[in-house]
Amino acid sequence: MMTIKRHLLLISNSTLHGGGYLEHCKEHIQTFLGSKVKRVLFVPYALHDRDAYAKTARHKFEKLGYTLDSIQESPDPVDAVQKAEAIFIGGGNTFRLLKALYDNGLIPAIKKKVFEDGVPYIGSSAGTNVATISINTTNDMPIVFPPSLQALGLVPFNINPHFLDQDANSKHMGETREQRISQYHEEPNTPPVLGLREGSLLLVEGDRATLLGITRARLFLRGHSPTEHEPGEDFSFLLNQI
């Protein structure tokens, strides 16, 4: 049996209230990348100003001890992925990000790097959404139209980043996050949805998945009541459910 080489760190949100960019998860990033990785390839496609975004990410990763190459600085993005030691896809608009991944032919290239070469993948917010089976459970506005909602499929389920509990005091009548996810599960054959509240991360190493961070996660399985899960809990069963 082949060993699954997958290494993923899937972050709910890049910035936690009161903290700086990636500040709340910097130790997790360092532990995850370790000392063998020297350079990280950044994918800033989810924001409009890629150069400004690269500057922010570079500043942070250099402080953590890594050199950051941003993919739009390379003449050949597929080649940049093929040479990457580690990949970090940042947050922003998930539709814009996924469309750019398709437009640049990066979907098969990134899958190959993760599954065959074992290159570590960090995703944050939109970068976490595109790591999953599809972006069907993004919170973002469909500002552009990607050719498909199917994403990288690095895990066989959906994640809802920035998961938000209902505000009991709100007079707003738009659907709650939980209502939106249960509408997804009204559709046939829809996979589990892991609601990652701000402050939580999912670590995937091969066929093991663990919840990290400081907040609980809420898990939605089609046809079942949602369940609450503490940091440290084992989510490996989600990797084997398809």
Place this chain on the structure above:
Amino acid sequence: MMTIKRHLLLISNSTLHGGGYLEHCKEHIQTFLGSKVKRVLFVPYALHDRDAYAKTARHKFEKLGYTLDSIQESPDPVDAVQKAEAIFIGGGNTFRLLKALYDNGLIPAIKKKVFEDGVPYIGSSAGTNVATISINTTNDMPIVFPPSLQALGLVPFNINPHFLDQDANSKHMGETREQRISQYHEEPNTPPVLGLREGSLLLVEGDRATLLGITRARLFLRGHSPTEHEPGEDFSFLLNQI
């Protein structure tokens, strides 16, 4: 010059906090439909349980003095549209609604009824989104994948229903509604977006548009700062901007 026969009542939200279904806009619906219309064709595609949804809508419209036919009760939805005296498309998930309109071949049929036959169209929430040029500014989760985001195009701009102001006390770090709309306007050639807060409606009669209801609207034009508009204001310029 041909007279534009378009008659639209575009409602932000079906239910206002503390009130019943369509309660806050029932007088507007009666004034809009008048006494000539006897039967309304309801399109419940935005919710999963179409029969339950039809029951709710029928109950309300009968109290207002109209007979309601729900489109899923007809063997031929295109024929039902062709025979309609008035059309009401209800809220729910906008992606699910638009996909069903395409799947049932209703996009050209409804456009024809509105533009050529002058049949009154009422939309609420998702039903308002699909009346516009596209669903690029829906708040909904992309739980299904329609063949396009282009919608009925009964007006040449976008609406954001349930428009929500930023909550200054929130610790949530997901994008605000305004940030999401400005990300849309980072894309080239994007039309105006009218943010309809809960409690407001847009009345379109031919080439005239007027804001109705009890809340102000916020207008976003690409490359400009957003502006606030009072109920009663004339929005006809939005109809002529393309």
